[in-house]
Amino acid sequence: MDTLLIQEFRGGLLECVHRGxxxxxNEEGRVVKYAGDPHYVAFTRSSAKPIQAIPGIRAGIIESFGLKPAEVAIMAASHRAEEEHVETLKSLIAKIGVEEDGLVCAPSLPLDRVSRETLLRNGGERRRLYHNCAGKHLGVLAYCKMKGYPLTGYDDPAHPVQQEIVDTLSYLSQLPTDKIGRGIDGCGFPVFALPLSALATAYMKLACPDKIADPATATAAATITTAMNSYPQLVAGRGRVDSILLEDSNIVAKGGFKGVYAFALREERLGISFKVSDGSEEEWGMIVLEILQQLDYKNKETIQKLRNVFTSKITNDAGVEVGHATAAFSLEEWA
Known part of the structure; x- marks a missing residue:
């Protein structure tokens, strides 16, 4: 059964609850703390992006196309189409030498409100490059081009690159491929379902690549996560929990749609994942903050940044405080 994670109050009355x-x-992939069901099966959605980037980086697309760390970071991003996101994507697509129309992800408007309003005021239109998954797609297309694979059909679950992605996820999560559920993500790519404990294990290894036995995979994981920490704003955007966490060099983090989130602590050698049952992501910041506080996380600057952005106050459209939210879970020790 899921458990109560967040309560929201308005006018002194309980208005909403979010369960999950x-x-x-730990570094052995064993559950040490939990709330609800630590083995609950959830779709990874975009939390898988750093892992989906590994095959291409491992194979040598950085060297083949002369890629910079910022262009690696955008491959793991759910970008908001802010200016620096778009400029990095333009640089990446030019280096790879592919056409924007070749991207499977749908033409979209920027997710960032300021960028979207600016685009529309200037008569701009939807573009595939504005889709939040464009960097992931370009990373796979770069690998296809380097290997001489056709640039069409790269989203097919049977495509060799997609098969390599599944094998990589299986390897990092310690879960056999036949135990990984499959579906189609919003961007058209295959998406995977696995226990939260397996996703947390994969993230622990991303943060602690010394736990990855294969040297090439370990090097690729370190390259990707170093790029994410070096360019945190490219991975998400202004005020986003991913970017705030990635400013801390001890943390690797990435969220996914429909309430799934994963992060890991390097020095503590812990992998952490959670799922908000109703699919909401508004509660991510408060949940992450509460987890870190209950773990007595050492970096108080990161804690304070989260408190500043993800306050307990609920305000109306005019910014007037009308209620509050509170974390309602206690992490339990796994026997």
């Missing part, structure tokens, strides 16, 4: 599951694993 939390799983925390």
């Amino acid at each position: 599951h939390i799983s925390i694993v």
